[in-house]
């Protein structure tokens with residue numbers, strides 16, 4: 001069965017719109033997100049525009065704060081300090097990547113974790129590891145939501161995560177191995193956890209054999225066709241996070257997007273599988289909206 005991320009994302013946007021409308025009907029103010037953008041990277045401009053549009057669609061107020069690429073680290077730190085203390089702002093993000101002269105970790109570390117709706121501050125990551133209420137970063141939150149909405153239980157299952165990045169591999173491994181009662185109350189995906197998790201990476205030996213023992217494979221490697229049919233146990237769930245551009249003269253753009261899984265041959269044997277595009281990708285912005293509402297509720 002194909003996991004339809006686009007459909008789930010649309011459903012969640014509808015749920016958020018209703019929840020926020022209900023808050024407004026009670027006379028409460030709208031949640032508010034601020035997005036800090038440095039420079040004019042075209043991809044970042046597009047991401048930010050999409051985030052602001054998605055906020056407007058569900059009734060989250062959103063503000064864009066722009067700086068040119070020569071901004072100093074101190075000016076950005078001052079802005080973060082201001083946002084941390086601005087009571088009208090529930091959450092904010094600093095769009096990455098930042099110019100090379102700015103220390104990304106210093107910037108992220110300055111964000112108040114309660115307003116860190118990208119879930120990337122060391123404090124939020126640490127809280128996630130310790131099973132404390134935290135804001136989970138977008139992609140792992142989206143993956144967890146997809147599993148929950150398709151009733152794919154993880155308890156006692158062997159989950160193989162391929163990739164160990166701070167934004168996908170490490171946090172999803174951590175979330176799925178945790179005891180679920182330690183997850184944040186009130187989240188639809190809170191019952192997920194209790195899995196036996198194996199994390200694989202570029203130095204892992206015999207990836208194929210490890211994958212064959214998996215009930216659930218989550219791959220975030222950035223390598224087309226890394227997961228082939230012979231690596232997948234019949235009936236296993238396959239979550240493909242990878243986004244790769246490959247040349248395609250037949251496409252008007254000259255390229256197309258593929259994931260890390262040989263979808264054509266894996267789909268017939270997998271129990272559940274996410275396509276690329278249309279699987280994990282559409283969940284990312286929705287997770288940011290969910291995180292903003294979560295931050296708003298925790299502050300009020």
Ligand code: NAD
Pocket residue numbers: 139162163164165167168169200201202203204207220221222223226241242243244280281284
């Ligand atoms: P990354 O690019 O920082 O690192 C890739 C990871 O994969 C590393 O940990 C590496 O050890 C591992 N890896 C690479 N080749 C491997 C191999 N042959 N065998 C085993 N492990 C291997 O990771 P990232 O930032 O998590 O991104 C991974 C992919 O996911 C990229 O294609 C990225 O574009 C995509 N991505 C998608 C979304 C989304 O919303 N769908 C979000 C984030 C990242």
